[in-house]
Amino acid sequence: MTYIITLNNKEYEVEVEQGKANIVKTTEIAVQTPAPVTVPAPEASAPPVAPAPAAPASSVGGKMVEAPMPGMILDIKVNPGTQVKKGQILLIMEAMKMENEIFSPEDGVVTQVFVTKGASVNTNDALISMQ
Numbered sequence: 001m002t003y004i005i006t007l008n009n010k011e012y013e014v015e016v017e018q019g020k021a022n023i024v025k026t027t028e029i030a031v032q033t034p035a036p037v038t039v040p041a042p043e044a045s046a047p048p049v050a051p052a053p054a055a056p057a058s059s060v061g062g063k064m065v066e067a068p069m070p071g072m073i074l075d076i077k078v079n080p081g082t083q084v085k086k087g088q089i090l091l092i093m094e095a096m097k098m099e100n101e102i103f104s105p106e107d108g109v110v111t112q113v114f115v116t117k118g119a120s121v122n123t124n125d126a127l128i129s130m131q
């Protein structure tokens with residue numbers, strides 16, 4: 001039986017008989033690089049376009065609740081506008097095969113929820129903003 005295996009930009013033709021493998025042929029595969037893309041310069045008569053403002057990382061005078069570790073969001077217990085007390089569960093996150101409850105760091109109102117159920121998050125990703 002003959003197999004063709006690609007490994008590290010090389011193609012190997014391997015013949016296997018009765019549990020023994022012999023390399024029949026090795027071929028170097030050329031890696032194609034994409035052609036550079038050129039962007040035309042804007043016309044001098046065109047008015048300048050202002051960049052869109054970036055979304056603020058945190059609410060003004062508010063508190064950002066961030067992911068303490070990488071994981072997956074299992075359940076969200078609050079919605080924007082929800083009044084919360086310090087220590088109240090905001091969401092449940094699975095990390096290291098354990099369910100971790102993320103608590104409110106202070107009394108306030110949830111202004112925005114940045115994640116959805118089933119979303120994967122990394123350490124320090126914004127989860128919820130509060131005021």
